Amino acid sequence: MKFTVDEWFVVLLARTIRPAETVFHGFGSPCAQVAMHVARRTHARDITLIEGAMYAVNPDPPFIPPTSNDASLKRGAAYSMRFEEFFDAAIRGDVDRMFLSGGQIDGYGNTNVTAVGPLERPKVKLGGGGGGCNLAATIPHLSLWSSRHRSGRALVESCDFITDMGHRTPSGDRAELGFTGGGPQWMVTELGVFDFPDGHARLTHHFPDVTVEEIRAATGFELRVAGDLRTVQPPSGAELSALRAVDSLGVRRGEFAPKELDRVFDHDPAVGCAC
């Protein structure tokens, strides 16, 4: 069974979700959005899925549209939270996991979705952080992602602007800042997967078509590598078909540079897989 990098990427994101968690994605995050629905249809059927920007609880959308608050995203949900209801739940710690990305991400998992370049006269004004600058402080677990790692501009030595706080900012670590959430737990990129032991990103898995040296070259912060570095686990047939059913419009593909989408993989028939 063949699959493309965007599919594998989304499956890896989905796997950061644990059963029974309450999970949320921000708007404009199709990969995370699709990943949540994949998780709910595979290994984590009992999650409470909160649809970003619609705040619908456990919907079954007929398709994922390219905008985050289309009414299709509340189909099948008995309830949609009010804006404040969602944010209150997240601030008091009742939302277990949020997906976050950024134009820049540093080694501590700080993210910049505000501006590249000096704040007074930015080189690129990005869209902005939504609710991240409070949510990142309180949500127990963050799953970060970047689909532009290879560009060399996404994973940086230090963010030009810290919108959402990771494990440590120049103002202090999470304990010093009084944050109740646990910070970034995983980071998935189109090159590999990181965890955050001691609050700093560490490469634990890489895609089979990418070398550690390529990853190091694309990474602006010091690349720490796990002793037991492995290749990422392939998606199962169930995961791929869930993904294809959920995202029939392919909105996830919009997050990738066109060239990345040419990366096609195949299950090695010689290797056992869960499909």
Next chain:
Amino acid sequence: MKFTVDEWFVVLLARTIRPAETVFHGFGSPCAQVAMHVARRTHARDITLIEGAMYAVNPDPPFIPPTSNDASLKRGAAYSMRFEEFFDAAIRGDVDRMFLSGGQIDGYGNTNVTAVGPLERPKVKLGGGGGGCNLAATIPHLSLWSSRHRSGRALVESCDFITDMGHRTPSGDRAELGFTGGGPQWMVTELGVFDFPDGHARLTHHFPDVTVEEIRAATGFELRVAGDLRTVQPPSGAELSALRAVDSLGVRRGEFAPKELDRVFDHDPAVGCAC
């Protein structure tokens, strides 16, 4: 046209309401409740009437029941506020007038609905203040009432316990306490009507069957009397018929000592009235 003291009393309460105001009564306050509906059907048709404990906006109840949150009290209302929606509006100053009473009321308009006697071992534990101890601080105008003035126990030198703040408490005046509301504006009793110049009650009107000396004897605080003391203005025919239509169950009568209800008046045919 004959009418009883409870009717006259409610009409006087109704007249403390000015056109276009937003008005509210607490639960367990049938006289104030009926008065608001009388005002809305006579001189103040454009008020925003918020039904106490139901928080229905401008309802037309088929009758006033003896409990404050029966569904009859939201009949005809397109909208009922949520609990917090009402209290927020009141605290930010958007509710112009509230009706308040108390087991004890002092000359500054402080009211006690908590306990008579020492707090640690009260002689009578009253029901409690509902939202009064915050609302009394912020609502622009308060209309107080007591239907038990003659008892000598209602209007007191000083309250055993201040639940809701009038113009001045031992902790300071309203400015010193940082209160944004204006405090008590009127007080209607079954013996007469008071205003609050300089923050202290002053008798401005008395019922025709009651003398100032009787009122003084029933009043625990120093009785101040307006220079142009008058008898209370009789109810108009329109006011009486509005009242009788609204309160067909006569719930207002429960607030009075049985003997008071024997006080029957008649429009003096020799005197012009608005009926």
Next chain:
Amino acid sequence: MGLQPHRNKVVDLAAAIADVRDGAMIALGGGLSARLPMAAVREVIRQGRRDLHLVGSAHSIDVDLLVAAEAVHRCEESYVGFEQDLGLAPAYRRAAETGTIEVAESCCVTILAQLRATEMGLPFLPVRGVRGSDIRRLHPEYGEVTCPFTGEVLVAVPALKPDVALLHAPLGDRYGNLHLEQPYVLDERFASASMRVVATVERLVSTEDVAASGVTIPAHLVAAVTEVPFGAHPASCYPNYAYDREHLSGYVKAAQSGGEDLAGYLKTYVYGVADEREYRDLIGSERLAELGRWPESTVDWKGLFQ
């Protein structure tokens, strides 16, 4: 805390209440004569709970009955009574006057702020009034906070997180989605701020049916749900039934008289019935049907209050 996972939460009343511990902080849903969780209250008494800390706004027989059964240690409500109609709450009054309960009388707005603090994940919230009121003397735990912008000194109240909220709703599904009619009172706030929500419902129906009426309190806030027809009696649960003024009046008389009369009420309506089915049988299907007849005509409706 965490949200409740999406699963079947139907249990029987005894099991739902078994999680209430002695000494627990309990939030009672509804208010005055509307949607009081009376079946749950009766079961709490039957199970012999003690030293409860009650928090809420304006309540009546729910609190008074718990006090009468000596289940209460501290009462932090804004009002307990039977309004102008039936007067002071007899058992509450007696317990307050003899000092057998701790009266921590509060204010609707303050309780709201304290629940909101929990709901919003904050350790405190400021309130505007309270200063100058003796209510503050009942709450040495309150603090003060100065506004960094205006310099105003406001009373600061700590977040309040009830251990259990007991709510009653006309409709619910097995996952705990609840439909309520106005007044919601503090039920929504209790649901978000409490550790655990136990709901009784008039009728368990499909999720589609609850959604069609409108979900007021979502399943992810509810831990247990149990079907108890007339579970608010003698309070009202519209659109199903009005309150039972006659029954309440009988209760108030028994409670005023106290002693054997009050014990008799408790024996007859609480201890003497094994469950709520027996309670309904005791009240009688005829009387219960009468209370549900309010929509037939204004005359019928009004008749219930005469």
Next chain:
Amino acid sequence: MGLQPHRNKVVDLAAAIADVRDGAMIALGGGLSARLPMAAVREVIRQGRRDLHLVGSAHSIDVDLLVAAEAVHRCEESYVGFEQDLGLAPAYRRAAETGTIEVAESCCVTILAQLRATEMGLPFLPVRGVRGSDIRRLHPEYGEVTCPFTGEVLVAVPALKPDVALLHAPLGDRYGNLHLEQPYVLDERFASASMRVVATVERLVSTEDVAASGVTIPAHLVAAVTEVPFGAHPASCYPNYAYDREHLSGYVKAAQSGGEDLAGYLKTYVYGVADEREYRDLIGSERLAELGRWPESTVDWKGLFQ
């Protein structure tokens, strides 16, 4: 402030917007691609307003168009853009990069807290995050407050009271009762916290009809109401119509190119039409009907996004 008295509040769009002053703080209802008050936005531009201070959560063409028309001085939103699909907001981006607007980017939770402070009658509220984020550098007006119970230092944010909230709703009556579908976004909070609420509605109907659908925002919070079919176009206004992705895509291209292309868009769709009737004619009844055809089948619905 005071609540709005119960009276007929129907005015035409030009009159409703005439109260918006240069320099006003404006809250825009809806968010992203849903229920943006686009007719009101176009009228604000037509009337030549300047120096506006925009506040809100996540927005797109509403803010971008106001910035493109040079109507904005300060932008205090949590996000401005066209999501992953159509990308950065071109006019906003250009104005931010060249310094012609003041970017006071905020956070959904902070804006919510600031509106709630006004709604709750408080001068400030504490928030839990913000510390450690550079968002704080954009807001020297924030303060700090120490919890009197836990000793925690929290960021304190001042109450925010917009001069005008521009909201769009599918249904309303002449008194200003509004029915909205989820997501309500901040509309309810804006309605309580703003000095003045101006509402456009797809259809003016009887109070009974609004009440039957459910009043989301009550008349006493609304100052003026005006009927504007397709008043959210090119955003969606469910259940009436989906967003017009093709139109938005065309706008983004024009705005990216800037100069004459952007001026051309403004001329064609804003300055060149006298009113919203002309705007609808310009978009064309066929296209508008297409956007309303989403309920017919999933295929039709999905087709709007391909």
